[in-house]
């Protein structure tokens with residue numbers, strides 16, 4: 001078997017052509033996204049290495065998994081490092097055909113086409129095109145994407161001004177994201193799955209990543225800063241997530257939600273943070289979730305450095 005050499009991780013930004021469309025430039029994420037992002041390692045390969053490989057080889061990368069677990073941010077952070085545009089194509093009800101595909105106007109009897117973000121991204125490249133929530137898309141919408149996703153690599157749009165065929169630029173990474181378990185989603189159609197899953201990455205919440213992004217910085221007496229992972233909150237989240245998997249809760253516990261809890265606790269106070277967290281669950285689930293906080297109060301307070309007081313929240 002011939003083993004291909006692994007593509008080196010890109011650390012330089014793309015030199016964009018001067019005619020690169022402003023609409024795409026505006027979609028290049030800022031460096032702060034890359035700075036805040038903690039990458040995950042999948043069987044020894046960093047996710048960003050996989051994206052580098054996908055960019056070099058022209059293969060598609062899909063991310064499948066939990067909500068608010070960093071799938072979108074991972075791709076945005078990679079784009080920020082590369083200086084590429086991150087083009088999100090929502091495949092759910094939020095898809096706005098005018099923004100995505102473009103518009104055709106008749107001006108003085110002439111048809112004038114203004115391309116949307118998708119044709120621009122396909123033509124000009126230096127783009128990661130992310131088909132989001134791809135399993136919620138109606139079949140007729142996805143069929144428009146078929147020739148782009150398969151080996152042909154062309155986007156065909158049928159419009160008032162006739163058929164437009166746009167060939168994919170060589171610097172384009174196509175990605176898709178979905179979750180198989182949430183309400184409103186359906187199993188991904190096999191033909192589509194085959195097209196977008198050359199590389200498919202399972203994307204669960206990861207303790208080692210969450211310990212680096214859910215927590216706070218404490219200033220020690222000697223003036224040094226120390227990162228304190230919110231391990232007690234992550235323990236609690238683990239139990240809630242088991243409850244979710246078992247069907248006890250209908251509300252997922254995202255990385256985003258846990259991060260927000262910590263910010264709220266610091267900025268707005270512990271009781272507010274707990275109430276806000278509890279309120280993000282369905283009404284009938286709330287007493288049980290609050291009970292988790294009451295039961296784990298000691299561990300939480302110790303971890304967060306809160307003086308233990310008799311009052312309950």
Ligand SMILES: Nc1ncnc2c1ncn2[C@@H]1O[C@H](COP(=O)(O)OP(=O)(O)OP(=O)(O)O)[C@@H](O)[C@H]1O
Nearest residue numbers: 036037038066067068069070071072073213255256
């Ligand atoms: N690896 C990470 N590094 C830093 N922050 C993270 C990471 N993973 C998740 N987060 C935090 O969680 C938030 C939600 O992540 P993101 O929107 O990328 O999730 P998602 O998997 O795309 O969710 P959805 O399924 O709802 O689209 C991020 O904006 C960030 O604040």
Ligand SMILES: [Mg+2]
Nearest residue numbers: 071072073132
């Ligand atoms: Mg997302």
